[in-house]
Amino acid sequence: MTFYAFMPKTTLKITLLEMSGKALELIYAACRQCYSEKSASDIFLSCADKPETVVAFIKKVVSSGHESPLEHVKFTFAVEGVSRALTHQLVRHRLASYSQQSQRYVRENDFDYIIPPSIEANKQTRDEFEKVMREIQKSYSKLLEIMSAEEGVRGESANQDVRFVLPQAAETKIVVTMNCRELLHFFKHRCCARAQWEIRALANEMLSICKEKLPAVFTGAGAKCEDLGYCPEGEKFCCGKFPLKEKILGAQ
Ligand SMILES: Cc1cc2nc3c(=O)[nH]c(=O)nc-3n(C[C@H](O)[C@H](O)[C@H](O)COP(=O)(O)OP(=O)(O)OC[C@H]3O[C@@H](n4cnc5c(N)ncnc54)[C@H](O)[C@@H]3O)c2cc1C
Numbered sequence: 500m501t502f503y504a505f506m507p508k509t510t511l512k513i514t515l516l517e518m519s520g521k522a523l524e525l526i527y528a529a530c531r532q533c534y535s536e537k538s539a540s541d542i543f544l545s546c547a548d549k550p551e552t553v554v555a556f557i558k559k560v561v562s563s564g565h566e567s568p569l570e571h572v573k574f575t576f577a578v579e580g581v582s583r584a585l586t587h588q589l590v591r592h593r594l595a596s597y598s599q600q601s602q603r604y605v606r607e608n609d610f611d612y613i614i615p616p617s618i619e620a621n622k623q624t625r626d627e628f629e630k631v632m633r634e635i636q637k638s639y640s641k642l643l644e645i646m647s648a649e650e651g652v653r654g655e656s657a658n659q660d661v662r663f664v665l666p667q668a669a670e671t672k673i674v675v676t677m678n679c680r681e682l683l684h685f686f687k688h689r690c691c692a693r694a695q696w697e698i699r700a701l702a703n704e705m706l707s708i709c710k711e712k713l714p715a716v717f718t719g720a721g722a723k724c725e726d727l728g729y730c731p732e733g734e735k736f737c738c739g740k741f742p743l744k745e746k747i748l749g750a751q
Pocket of ligand 1: 592693
């Protein structure tokens with residue numbers, strides 16, 4: 500069995516696989532249906548004649564907080580070059596769909612890993628980190644070798660147990676689908692300077708894609724302070740971009 504002297508580190512890559520077609524028309528028709536005697540299908544078709552009215556109306560809907568019409572439009576992203584530490588946080592967002600590369604079915608020979616910038620910046624910490632990654636890879640491969648030879652445990656039965664030695668740094672791939680309402684919520688929490696750096700980088704990339712594809716919904720989106728005009732995180736976590744909540748609203 501080969502042990503790899505060099506193991507690749509990797510970085511974030513996001514691809515927009517798909518978004519709902521006719522997104523503006525969908526949101527407009529769903530929202531207008533609430534207040535109109537007409538059918539949503541007629542409202543949907545009428546959008547072609549008044550694109551500016553549709554955009555202006557949707558911007559008003561988003562800022563008013565009438566968010567349920569936004570649930571009809573979804574974005575699907577392919578995410579790779581992220582750590583298992585990131586996806587553990589990502590999947591806490593329950594109003595979304597996920598399909599993640601399995602460590603049972605995909606053997607982690609020569610696994611890629613994510614190295615945090617603070618560790619990479621210093622030669623001593625980087626060397627130590629990379630040494631641990633190599634040792635884990637070695638043990639992972641050794642365990643698989645022993646199990647297949649002595650115990651006769653092969654394939655996914657071996658993978659599912661041997662993966663217990665893999666680090667949170669191990670690279671993973673995941674497909675994520677969120678609707679616009681959930682995306683706005685996700686950005687509020689994960690674009691915030693308080694969020695962990697890797698999921699913040701992911702959220703910021705997703706946000707710039709969403710802004711480009713659907714500006715009527717996402718132009719003002721981002722960390723919750725962008726919407727509130729103050730920081731609700733308290734002095735310890737405030738990044739300083741906006742004043743603290745207490746400074747704006749007074750002591751509660
Ligand atoms: C900076 C930061 C630090 C964190 N630290 C920790 C930590 O130390 N430990 C930890 O365990 N987690 C931590 N989390 C995760 C956090 O507690 C949430 O689990 C995660 O952000 C998902 O948020 P959510 O539940 O609002 O999102 P979603 O699951 O996407 O839900 C969206 C919204 O839907 C509603 N909703 C969804 N499900 C329910 C439900 N069952 N009941 C009622 N309402 C519901 C809520 O309004 C919710 O805000 C942290 C998150 C952040 C951003």
